[in-house]
């Protein structure tokens with residue numbers, strides 16, 4: 001799969017086959033995800049891969065703010081990645097103070113880059129993903145026993161897509177989103 005195809009054919013997948021992705025395949029996807037760039041190359045992104053049905057059920061029941069769309073997706077999901085980041089590093093240079101007016105926002109930025117890299121790597125290996133932002137970070141941290149120094153950035157539901165590949169969602173035109181100066 002070439003890079004253009006990988007970018008353009010990735011979709012948010014919300015219907016999954018009743019089949020687990022092997023841990024070996026997931027390690028290959030993390031191997032690719034770790035090539036994501038990061039502030040100062042601090043590599044703050046972490047991936048907690050949950051393939052236990054009881055834990056996925058708990059996340060659906062307690063940790064998506066009752067958002068029906070996410071509850072429904074989790075009911076047929078085989079696996080969920082909890083994407084987290086190590087706090088307090090990105091955004092800093094030599095001193096302990098944040099280097100820019102964005103303060104610690106760069107850690108979320110790093111997590112976002114890692115997130116898309118994970119989704120593209122998964123897609124290239126035939127695995128569908130859907131990013132969840134409507135989540136309760138604290139409850140998820142407790143459910144998966146996240147280390148104290150990390151914060152949850154997002155969930156990524158993943159698995160083998162059931163049925164037809166999800167249809168493309170509309171995009172704004174280049175002229176609407178880009179300007180040359």
Ligand SMILES: Cc1cc2nc3c(=O)[nH]c(=O)nc-3n(C[C@H](O)[C@H](O)[C@H](O)COP(=O)(O)O)c2cc1C
Pocket residue numbers: 010011012013069070073130131132133134135166168169
């Ligand atoms: C930061 C972020 C948060 C998102 N949160 C959710 C979510 O909670 N539930 C969901 O079903 N999709 C969620 N999505 C998926 C978007 O709805 C989806 O990416 C968008 O509609 C474009 O469709 P596509 O991914 O198929 O190209 C999220 C995507 C991003 C990037």
